[in-house]
Amino acid sequence: MNPKRVGVLGATGMVGQRILAMLDNHPWFTVTALAASENSAGKKYREAASWQLDQPMPAWLGDMTVTGSKPDLDCDFVLSALDANVAGEIEPAFAAAGYPVISNAKNFRMEEDVPLVIPEVNPDHLDVIARQRQNRGWRKGYIVTNPNCSTVGLVMALKPLHDMFRVSKVFVTTMQALSGAGYPGVASLDILDNVVPFIKGEEEKIQVETLKLLGGFDGAQYQPAEINVSAHCNRVQVRDGHLECVSVELERQAEPDEIIAAWRGFRPAIADKKLPSVPTPAIIYREEENRPQPRRDRDAGAGMAVTVGRLRRDPILHYKFVVLSHNTVRGAAGAAIANAELLAAKNLL
Amino acid sequence: MNPKRVGVLGATGMVGQRILAMLDNHPWFTVTALAASENSAGKKYREAASWQLDQPMPAWLGDMTVTGSKPDLDCDFVLSALDANVAGEIEPAFAAAGYPVISNAKNFRMEEDVPLVIPEVNPDHLDVIARQRQNRGWRKGYIVTNPNCSTVGLVMALKPLHDMFRVSKVFVTTMQALSGAGYPGVASLDILDNVVPFIKGEEEKIQVETLKLLGGFDGAQYQPAEINVSAHCNRVQVRDGHLECVSVELERQAEPDEIIAAWRGFRPAIADKKLPSVPTPAIIYREEENRPQPRRDRDAGAGMAVTVGRLRRDPILHYKFVVLSHNTVRGAAGAAIANAELLAAKNLL
Amino acid sequence: MNPKRVGVLGATGMVGQRILAMLDNHPWFTVTALAASENSAGKKYREAASWQLDQPMPAWLGDMTVTGSKPDLDCDFVLSALDANVAGEIEPAFAAAGYPVISNAKNFRMEEDVPLVIPEVNPDHLDVIARQRQNRGWRKGYIVTNPNCSTVGLVMALKPLHDMFRVSKVFVTTMQALSGAGYPGVASLDILDNVVPFIKGEEEKIQVETLKLLGGFDGAQYQPAEINVSAHCNRVQVRDGHLECVSVELERQAEPDEIIAAWRGFRPAIADKKLPSVPTPAIIYREEENRPQPRRDRDAGAGMAVTVGRLRRDPILHYKFVVLSHNTVRGAAGAAIANAELLAAKNLL
């Protein structure tokens, strides 16, 4: 298979950098175009981007030239790490021009003809692409989105439980990492010796995206899952890794060992496609009484595995547990790349 | 009124230090005895204690001599900051020897003849002292306890709601400060760039203490409040101040402005006693979308006020909000001192 | 004495806020005007400023109206917390209009007719004001500056040594607090689990300001002190308090106890003026082997005292020691206020 040629939109930002780092030596994709805002256009990537990752910038990347975000990139599809304030215009322009757009932006996630997808959770939702093209008059292009960084870990942990026991209620309190706010993002004076119990729009995203992701698609329409979700979101002084305390109500009774078995036995429908960025296992259950922890578990499965722990009975609902996922890998860059891999495996790129 | 003479048990530890700092210039009490473990006995306090507070050690304190923890202290009553592993023996010995013991330790909190008291919440629970003395054959001495540091803020915030609307269910996720684990306590390598989603015994304490504190006392027996409480406890990299995300179900319907009015209008039954360490107001509601925060709100009311914010409707229960209280002041040292003040005001010291 | 009426320039920034907090209940000064950028003009201070201090905004302050930075303020003098990029224009405009300008900005510090003053160090340098007015054609107004935040603590510690033993060489490595970079300032992602060994322009400021501060003024010209200064500057994850490791060469031989006696016996020339913000003692020497520390010593003397410790012989120069001072109090807001107090005491306001 010839590698597919990727263009990255928003290539200089935090998520763009992470996407590019994850595409270094990617077996299926090769980066052929980098786009960013007009004042980066024409510069070498090395000069345009303030590289924030601890791993060094890949050698091939520094000398590539960044262009503006016009839909004339030399590539087969685009990965979009655009900010929400520009994604609303630029992404449809690319789709209209014939590019598949795999986006991390929030703008189109909840539109009824746009798939919001985690490969291990709801790959069938991609079937709405046909309707999307029809609705919007796009012949070749389309938009596929991945969820918000704080939604991914939660939904991954809920998926096997929902499949086996039907989840009906979910309480979740997040403790979210600083990298989720981008760069420069959170001021050091705001978070040193502190917690900020508010992240704009975050609770709403978790509450609605979860229902779409765990809901059905009947070939024509989404059926949101019938789950009540209540979220409290907090910013803590952690670099990467969103930690979430979760309580759930299940419709079907389950013993603790059945719950753990559901996580450990989780085999996603797309497992046989062997998508390069989807880890095996995708969900890790740890027995220690004080895990998962952001610093110790965020890099599990190269940052793409979701770690669960502390399963115990809940005095109000049925069970409580703790979930951890890497917010810029599994929750953003890796989520988009995994979606691209799924589309490639389905010959949709 | 002559000042009452106080002895402090566990005087050299973190909570003991905080008690002593708060008793500096106390209008009703004067410190006359300091007790600690045998290997501190005979030393000047200055040498026995590794002073951890940022405020300097009060001048009168450094030269006082520390004694062992035998019940022969020259004082009218004792404030106990003892560790749980020794409080179980030492505190009853003092009570048996005729000392009122106002304790921060967990050992006796849930005993049926021991009051677990927050002055603003359940001062009437002190009436069980008579029965305690009878049960245990103590003529003058007794034990009175205050709650765990993570329980206090929660119960203070629930109290006006429970009085006016009856609370029936409570979800709480805590983000607790390092000082709650004592000194040296949490290793820096465990918490840098991290959250630890586990604190031994903490969830259980919140779940049972809340019911006793908000429950009734009919002159003979406690009636635990009929509330289901579910707690998730986490340690975060904050020095002082426990932050808690709370969702509640109320039996009586209430509009948001009624909830806020309940907090702002809260006038505890003991308000007219003008206890020196009980602040007015005891509960502060803040309007900002991102408050309370540990570093910015923990010192409200000299660390004795509880700050609440972010009231909003909850998709599963009725309301959610955020609570913040200073864990070593309102949650430990100040809690014990306020109890002592209440006992003094009732002529029980 | 009627209180002098103060206007604060740059009133909404970090240093402006700290100045206003320190002027709350000031015995000599009362705030009558607040100026900031045009887009704050016309707003209540409460709305114009994002209050960053942990102590609450003084009640009188929130309702005051902020104006633009034109020299028509209703006040006897101005304290300037302006950024360097605007101070260069605005401060002379105020001086030309007849206002004494006491500035924290770096712009005019090194001009030959502008006093750079620490009250305890070089109060006589104020005598250049007459020449400044003459040079610039200002009849009533003038500009007086205080040093950079990292210079103040160093120079305070050097002053008694220079007076008694003549300092000839100084090595200093700073570990500077986040608040020194203003708000939002340092991004949390840049400093979590990190040190940044660079602060733009900081090493140069220490190297030149020290010489002017410790130098002489013969009534006509400054004589820079004959000291070689070498500075390394670093940003560390501390909120307030610049820590500095210092090695010095002295021209006259001194025993360690003489050095410590020089610090402890330091009595500034302006001591009898009893300036309200100048603490007694101004220099504290601590005996512990691991002090001073930023969090534990920055608030000594209400943030205006400088703490020194760890005096020991240096294998290359003569002695080494550690200095700590609060960077936004002693190093900025308090430095300007103390200069204003000195000017008031000299009837220059």
Added chain:
Amino acid sequence: MNPKRVGVLGATGMVGQRILAMLDNHPWFTVTALAASENSAGKKYREAASWQLDQPMPAWLGDMTVTGSKPDLDCDFVLSALDANVAGEIEPAFAAAGYPVISNAKNFRMEEDVPLVIPEVNPDHLDVIARQRQNRGWRKGYIVTNPNCSTVGLVMALKPLHDMFRVSKVFVTTMQALSGAGYPGVASLDILDNVVPFIKGEEEKIQVETLKLLGGFDGAQYQPAEINVSAHCNRVQVRDGHLECVSVELERQAEPDEIIAAWRGFRPAIADKKLPSVPTPAIIYREEENRPQPRRDRDAGAGMAVTVGRLRRDPILHYKFVVLSHNTVRGAAGAAIANAELLAAKNLL
């Protein structure tokens, strides 16, 4: 070549863990014995050690059985990560029993017949082993040591300068990581929002070890380098990576580009031995004005490269610069392993 069989002393501690992680898949060595204190003896490593590294425990390691620290281990040589308080007895016992002991402990570093070695700096110092055996009556065994964690980076940066320009004076101020204090080590309450300007014994170690490392060995005796070294040591809130601000005097004049060329062109005498843990390049010079930084540069060369930056002229001595090295890899575990590799390459194991 058959892999050499390694025993690890102090296998359960922080440095022991790091050694074991670095020996996972080592091309020349295989771990055959683990020793620790008596109360670990008999346990599986998994149970005996509280694993602190973020990378998972290697699979082969968890089931190995830990023994006590008697010199009857099944191995060809031992790597010692023992604490100084036990190394003084145990290490000579192993050497006397015929084991080469490659030690990270401080106990024997400065003895006149014990080599203190960094492979890239002074490999010839190993020649003293013959004399050591003779002095101590050991036939096969011996002790070889590596320097203190804060000495390694400094000496690596000085080595090319000393070779080419003769270093005569060195000022160094360290900002050292938490992992240097072991686990649990520094209490979180001591370092949050703080710097501790003291590390017991550290300044002395830098001052003497540097002279031995850069000194000569004439076949019979060490000649300490003729360098004056002055060190200030600080603990900062960084997990791994010691940052050091250095000023140097050189005997031979050098232009900045010559200094940088000395670092970049540094080719250690042992380069052709291709020791697996010695990186190429061993010294990295970065051009950015704000590098090296602990979090961004500590993993260069798998943690074994030393990063230098910010070269500039010094107003007192000749040059100043900043050095960064990973304290538990290059400064401890990797230092010992690299020494073992050098000994293996010299057929001394």
